[in-house]
Amino acid sequence: MKKQQYDAVIVGAGHNGLVAACYLQRAGLKVLVLEKNPHIGGATTSISRYENFTYSNCSYVYSLFRQEIARELELYKFGLQVIPYEGGAQIIKNADGSYDSMGSYWHGDANRREVERFNKRDATAMERLDRDIVRQCKFIKPLLMRTPPDPTSFKPRDLMELLYLGQRFYGIGKQRMHETLRFYTMSVADYLNEYLENDALKSYLAGGATVGTALGVYSPGTAYVLLHHAMGDIDGTVGAWGFPRGGMGSVSKALNDSFIASGGTVRVDAGVSDFIVEKGKVKGVKLESGESLSANLVVSGMDVRRTFNAIDPNELPKWVIERAKHFRFRGSSGKINIALDSLPSFKGIPANSPCMTGDIHISQSMDELELAYDDWKAGKWSQKPYLDILIPSLIDPTMVPEGKHWMSVFVQYCPYKLAEGEWNETRKQAFGQHIIDRIARYSPDFKDKILHREIRTPKDIENETGMSEGNIFQGELTMDQLIFNRPIPGYAQYRSPIAGLYMCGSSNHPGGGVMGAPGANAAREVLLDLGKGK
């Protein structure tokens, strides 16, 4: 075993691992990041695999990344530049077969006028809906960067945190408390039904609430995901979504550059197979190559299943192994990146509409979205999936040749376990073709412009990024797997049962999405234990 040269070893150069690495390095530790792939970034990459077209391979939009982290790690200084996109469009097929679209605009009045075209009452209700979602956001936002308390513990820090949370909750007043409880337990469909009438508008808003989940729009517990509409910000523009120039890989690159500039070291092609543990303490890591590195502070960016699988079971309490085994990861999303010879047209969306720079949606009704979920439950990819379609090249010219475009298509639902058998190349291509056929129904010239397609099923996502079962959040985000339950009740504060072994990935609070919060929170806990914290 090589003599210990590093104060801390981070396993996995996903965005959370890199965030944790940056904070620890800046706090004065000598940090080494080990990454199994030849590239860094995990699911936050922009790698070119076709001529000179670059795609944001997995994650594709930026909003939820904590601005405090971006500023503290000086990501903008290290080249991160995020371009917010204008809005979006919901294509609507009329009863007479003609097409229209409901655009989404940043400008409040423009948006209102647009909704009014379809339903005057909804236009007014949208203001109430936005206000109420923002209210819920304000309540929950600070909690993202706080370590969850252990409600069973009598330790001062946990009691203080419970008190803080209790006061925060009671502080919003009686009516808001009731509303908040309902918001976190209702289905997105029921929640929107209390405000809106127009089915297409509801679908536009609700579809996003099912992204990455094993739930449908009618499932209780999906309403709170509406928060993502207002939780993020780009440079102070609250609720904005955008594209990092150069694709999502720019986020990882900026993190990497910030890390290296502080003196950190990254080794790629260095996958970790095991954590070396003796008598409940971590001693180092063993690489897939067989090489061993000694370290008594290790932070795992892998999801909880892979993290615990790399620990000798004799070192773990049986109940912990049970819990980790039952942490649910069911992948439900697919991703298709498509290189286009030129810009396709969409039925119902006027040519050159600014809405084209935003998210384009084709699901026509809430029932259609729910049926897509029923397909997933039956082990099939959705016949009529929810698609989040974006053409980033409309506002970021750096990723593809001039005049050409690339389209990002996020698909909900696509199962990790197919009822008909294992994923193979044939099934994968069939899935990709099905999605392209779906899009072609709303874009007649689409197929002719396709130059290349890059398809990812949950199986591909798992193989490439290590995220178990292709679950994009490193674990489902349901009540039993959130806050003090994430990833395991009793070990939900970034520490594993092994002394010196921490966890910093999205399997920890507050969960997935390109947020950086788990990484930052984990680093804070490490520093707290080292006596360097606040």
Added chain:
Amino acid sequence: MNSPLNAIIIGAGHNGLTCAAYLARAGQSVLVLEAATEVGGLARNRIVANGEQLSSAAHLLHSLPQNIIKDLQLEKHGLHYAAQHLKTVSLNKDGATIVLNKQLAMGDQLSSADLLGYDRFYLDMQRFSKALLPVLGKVAPEIAIEDWRQKLDLLGLGWSIRKLGTFYMREFLRIIGMNLYDLMDEYIENTQLKAAIAMDALLGSEWGARSMGSVLTYLYRQAGELRNNTGLALPSGGMGTVSQAIAKSARQSGADIRCNSPVKHIIIDNNKAVGVVLETGEKIYADTVISNADPKQTFLKLINPDHLGTNFVRQVNNLRAKGKAGKLHLVLSQKPSFTGLDDSLLGERLVIAPGMDDIELAFNPSKYKRYPDSPILEIILPSVRDDSLCQNGQQLLSAVVQYLPYDDSTDEDQNRTAMLKVIIETLEEYAPGISDLITTAELLTPRDIEREFGISGGHWHHVELVFESFLFNRPTPLLTRHATPIDNLLLCGASCHPGGNVMGIAGRNAAQQVLRGEK
């Protein structure tokens, strides 16, 4: 009429009757007004074919607390059991039945891992239902605690969870918000066994087993049997006898109960409820008006909207109250024979729920207002254990059918006929030859239940028993603790905490609130 009544209760459902009985015991003068010809609401009988009595809706007793039985002397007033501690038998087309008897699961196809898993599951769930029990019996505390009594109640809830110890407290906090499908996967593999268990969570619910809240409804149902010592029981003479016993008790304490007296609206004066007007035009005044009807009936039918705020009306309108449980009533010329079912088990609780995916397939269409191709059923043959019900070897079959949509289309009648056919075909698959034994068949859809019993949406719990309308939020934030925005107007039915099932708890708690002066 000289001195006004202390209380008028609208609706003689079992909760209204229980409320009347408790108020009368405390010396209050009470009048119960029932629209139908007899008392009981969803806990009453109907006459089928040749005069046989059959439970109209609720057909099994499991959650009636021992202390209510004792307080109201229900056994003295006619509550008897034809059978207690019924087992649950999951039927199988090939005869591979599974029998559940409390902690014990029996079935040839069950592996030893599953037998152990079931045992562990049962014990864990018992532990958690016990922890919930205190809060399920009391009036729900307010979220913004106002008085010392509520503080104690909330602390009591916290304490009963803390008492579980660190490991189980953590487990409780983890599983309470889960769905039963995923939770059972942590214990058991056999899908037929899981489906048999899941029935307890699903009957009366609009959700499938994969929806968040199904663990809550499961624990809610399990908690019921912790309140008495008769387990899953069959009341002699049908569920109607239970309501009759409560009515007798109420009358003995001095309450007056009038049937065939539908209420037209509630008289409100200066935001205070002062009485009611009957359909006949008769006006009756009282200090307090208590409604056993569901919130939509109460506020949207019996009260002039001028008296209610817009926000409140919106909340009531948004209540989830579309039932998905239907009821099947069959008269059979003789005992049917279910494949693989020993005759000795014919009197138990029989379920047709082949597996978890079948439950999901039965549930999915209801989301789109469609009927299931293969419904799931909870069946009892009350006449097997209760020979007072039938003569000449005839048998009665009573079944709860899920998931039927609330059908307000113009094809309602054809749909019902078609669905009845599907149900009988389903039964035929499990009991070959049963269709030839049927002399009378009747299916009540949720819409039928709405019309016959006057409950919005025909909903079992009046308002869906789900987190968003539970405890602090049941049935809505403005209707907690039995109170309403109108002074001296209370609710006492299943829409109140804790919820539905034949329990009488909501009725008793409403009476308690009146006696405490919290109205």
